[in-house]
Amino acid sequence: MKSLQVKVTVLATVVTAVLVGLAGVLMAMSQRQQITVQAEHGSRVEYVCAGSECVVLDERKLLTPPGAVVQYATTAVRPELTFSPFGEIGFQVIGAGPRPSEEAGWTIAWQAQSELNTAMLGLLGVFVLITSLVSVTVLTAVGRVLRPVEAMRAEVAEINENNLTRRVPVPSSDNEIARLGATLNETLDRMHRTVEDTRRFVADASHELRSPLAALRAELEIALSHPQMADWPTVVKMALEDAERLQELTTDLLLLARLDADALDRQDTVDLSAVVRREVSRRAMVTLDADDHVLVPGRRAQLSRLLGNLLDNAERHAGTEVIVRLRGGAAATLEVIDDGPGIPEADRERVFDRFTRLDEARTRAAGGAGLGLAIARRIAGRHQGTLEATDTDGFRGIRFVATIPTGIPQPRKAAVIPHQRMGDEVWQFLNGSIVPTHHHVPEPRPAPSPELDWDLIFGEHQPLHR
Numbered sequence: 016m017k018s019l020q021v022k023v024t025v026l027a028t029v030v031t032a033v034l035v036g037l038a039g040v041l042m043a044m045s046q047r048q049q050i051t052v053q054a055e056h057g058s059r060v061e062y063v064c065a066g067s068e069c070v071v072l073d074e075r076k077l078l079t080p081p082g083a084v085v086q087y088a089t090t091a092v093r094p095e096l097t098f099s100p101f102g103e104i105g106f107q108v109i110g111a112g113p114r115p116s117e118e119a120g121w122t123i124a125w126q127a128q129s130e131l132n133t134a135m136l137g138l139l140g141v142f143v144l145i146t147s148l149v150s151v152t153v154l155t156a157v158g159r160v161l162r163p164v165e166a167m168r169a170e171v172a173e174i175n176e177n178n179l180t181r182r183v184p185v186p187s188s189d190n191e192i193a194r195l196g197a198t199l200n201e202t203l204d205r206m207h208r209t210v211e212d213t214r215r216f217v218a219d220a221s222h223e224l225r226s227p228l229a230a231l232r233a234e235l236e237i238a239l240s241h242p243q244m245a246d247w248p249t250v251v252k253m254a255l256e257d258a259e260r261l262q263e264l265t266t267d268l269l270l271l272a273r274l275d276a277d278a279l280d281r282q283d284t285v286d287l288s289a290v291v292r293r294e295v296s297r298r299a300m301v302t303l304d305a306d307d308h309v310l311v312p313g314r315r316a317q318l319s320r321l322l323g324n325l326l327d328n329a330e331r332h333a334g335t336e337v338i339v340r341l342r343g344g345a346a347a348t349l350e351v352i353d354d355g356p357g358i359p360e361a362d363r364e365r366v367f368d369r370f371t372r373l374d375e376a377r378t379r380a381a382g383g384a385g386l387g388l389a390i391a392r393r394i395a396g397r398h399q400g401t402l403e404a405t406d407t408d409g410f411r412g413i414r415f416v417a418t419i420p421t422g423i424p425q426p427r428k429a430a431v432i433p434h435q436r437m438g439d440e441v442w443q444f445l446n447g448s449i450v451p452t453h454h455h456v457p458e459p460r461p462a463p464s465p466e467l468d469w470d471l472i473f474g475e476h477q478p479l480h481r
Contacts, residue, residue, distance in 0.1 A: 305341035
């Protein structure tokens with residue numbers, strides 16, 4: 016019995032049958048008592064006795080001489096009734112008057128039992144009628160209620176990865192079924208957007224990977240076709256540049272995939288002021304204005320990557336100056352301002368999309384792969400924060416504002432390390448969570464030494480000196 020309609024109908028029928036049956040039993044007991052009393056009352060006979068002689072009392076006749084001593088007595092038949100039409104019945108004679116004949120007693124008992132049987136049949140008919148009406152009504156009502164749900168199920172069953180534009184029908188009534196349909200459509204909309212974003216992401220990633228691969232192959236094929244004419248140091252230098260570009264792009268793609276898939280289950284108390292000062296100290300044209308000891312829960316390497324990506328973008332487009340501001344409070348506010356050409360208001364949200372580059376940044380010399388701001392916003396979101404592009408106050412250019420909530424991080428729960436997959440070692444090297452091959456949770460690593468290069472660990476490799 017898998018149908019919800021049948022289950023609800025059976026449940027309603029059983030409950031109704033129990034309730035009506037209990038009410039029927041009470042009514043049957045009351046009816047038997049009433050019929051018994053009526054039969055007893057109807058069979059009651061009053062006698063006038065003078066000595067041993069008794070006659071039926073008749074007010075119209077004087078049956079005894081005046082002055083005689085008389086007594087009054089009554090006789091009645093009390094039937095013993097049964098609820099079963101095939102059960103044994105009986106009767107009792109009560110009273111001090113003369114006992115009626117057996118035939119008269121059985122006649123009264125059978126008449127009372129017949130009346131009780133008729134009442135029982137009526138109660139049984141009412142029981143069957145009410146139970147049937149409830150069953151049919153519930154079956155019809157539940158079927159009508161579940162009809163839109165079945166239509167939604169049938170529509171969802173037809174949706175596949177090649178046809179994500181279909182939506183479930185939503186009833187016009189404002190009830191739970193309508194809200195379910197609206198929620199399903201909203202979920203399908205999100206799935207559709209996610210699939211389309213993934214398809215665009217794969218297409219853009221393929222395009223971005225194809226360009227340096229094609230350039231690398233062309234350079235090597237030309238050099239091999241004319242080895243005596245090739246400038247091999249230059250060929251190796253150009254090939255190394257293309258390889259570095261491929262490495263940076265694949266590192267960013269791997270980071271984005273992990274940021275989308277993994278939860279931020281390990282948080283430390285990070286001094287964001289120290290992270291900002293260390294990142295700014297390696298930049299030439301950056302002015303810093305920061306509060307001290309701004310503590311936020313999160314991962315130090317990822318927060319450093321967030322700021323690094325914003326500074327890379329600012330330095331790429333700035334004219335003469337980049338300003339970094341950090342303020343504490345209920346939420347840490349990190350601002351990166353540059354005096355470059357700025358971003359049109361219509362494009363300020365689009366720049367956070369993956370592989371999005373504005374027209375002036377679409378060269379290999381001026382712009383990257385268009386993943387830096389997307390990674391920065393994803394890191395801010397993983398830290399329960401936001402990243403927005405806004406106007407600058409009295410300053411030409413653009414201002415990126417990141418907000419990270421402050422608070423005490425929750426302790427990390429021990430987790431079972433799953434089987435290592437291909438590429439996990441690379442990610443563990445990037446985020447600093449090396450897991451040994453025996454799959455045990457590692458002991459906490461000591462704090463990095465001051466000379467440890469966080470850019471190298473997190474993927475921002477410095478170019479080799481050639």
